[in-house]
Amino acid sequence: MSYYFAGLNKFSCNVIHTQWKPTISNCILLNRREARNLSRTRKTFKRHHNTTSNGQINQMLNQLPLYASGEIVRGFGRGSKELGIPTANFPLEVVKSLPESLLTGVYYGWANVDNGSVHKMVLSVGWNPFYNNTEKSVETHMLHEFNCDLYGQLLKICIVGYLRPEKSFDSLEALITAIKVDIEQAKTHLDTPENKKLQEATFFAKNPSECECK
Template sequence: MTTRPVGRIFTVSHLDASSGALPGALAGSVAAIGNFDGLHLGHRAVFHAARTMAQGLGAPCVLLTFEPHPRAFFRPDVKMFRLTPQAVKAALAERMGLDGVVVMSFDAALSGTSAADFISGLLVGRLGLRGVAVGHDFHFGKGREGSPALLAAEGPSLGLSVEVIPPLQRGGAPVSSSAIRAHLEAGQVEPAAALLGYRWIVRSVVGHGDKRGRTLGFPTANMKTPEGCGLRHGIYAVRMAVDGVVRNGVASYGRRPTFDDGPPMLEVFLFDFSGDLYGKSVDVEFCAWLRGEEKFDSLDALIAQMNRDAEAARAALARGPDTPAPSLLPLRL
């Protein structure tokens, strides 16, 4: 078992038959268990229950999740729109008050583990957990035979406290990762933020582009988005954290139809900034949708629109979101 500290976060990158208990700092933990893609408001209800239980037991509280996402394991041919890849999930978990993140390898061995062995052999025996909190729809074990009801029935006899959290509703509908993805696929970053409880964040590394933005008067930080990103192509008001400093800007996400219709790229123009960003890991927070991606007949028309976009982004950021959601920037890298 290998661990990597990230602030107060310990990421367990692999658990196999030779693995023992968790690291000493996390021994006897209470765990919130699930995929938790997005760490949205519904997930945070599970975290709150786990933290409350941990406080009562005088124990650490961790997030126990799985990589790859089980859906990606069973359908590797289908690209999945991940809201929070592993590194972002760990950073967000730290901001949300959890003491650690346990990342369990989801492989053929784990998918073939019986529900009973998952509870007694893994959660209690190998990880030494004292309690767990799960959502109402958490299933586990071979063929998803394990359910929250089974966990609640079997756990206490093994010394494992169990709490099952009902679905969280907003606007008459359950808060879900699927609903958030649908909002982002429509460019609706503010409704997505209302369900997330924070403004959605993309983490990437600034790379070299074609330097075209400089010639247009808008030098941009160019980044690839995670594979499967389903964000609607268009122009957004954003904030970007660079070296712990948060700056305002305007971003284009898409294929650049005026030029090359290439692979999707995120390009961010930071206001009132000059400096070398190449190779830096940055977090981009999406604050407001401005318009869809367009093809322009001339560079002059494009530049004029880019100036309007920059002013619209400044205004949107100064005005603030229609649906308040806090910023979590800067995150620990």
């Protein structure tokens, strides 16, 4: 079988790729189908960001899956009240610690809170052009109903794939519709066997030191 490689960066977790192929470090092995998916994502990305160079696109996509964690802090409170789509926000230091090559836009992946069950998620990275935010934010909406708020708890995310760039919209309804489409796309992408594997990542377990995270 032919293999293709996607590099990981310092935010990634060793155990993910060592489970798959212990002899090769800092790489993910992709089979032909996965490599085709990556190439398709690259083309979608290029269509949306036609000013972005191939180098930038490759750099961004090659670092996925990308892992991050931090305490959940307050945002503007619009997610629940205006959109009906609550988003758990990372503090500024976590936002700043993410690689600059992670371009702004909408992503999908996996997330858990305080080492609990791992849920599908959609993620917004950027300045929310519809609201013209002045501060960059990284906001996670988990596809799960929580019966309490999560402020102060530990959020861990694994960013798996890219969906689209951030946009401004003519109305709040248009923004909500776009996010609902993102959610449906995320559900489908995360159901593929290669993406489902990442839900089991040791990164999400209680004691991260057990997974040799870098």
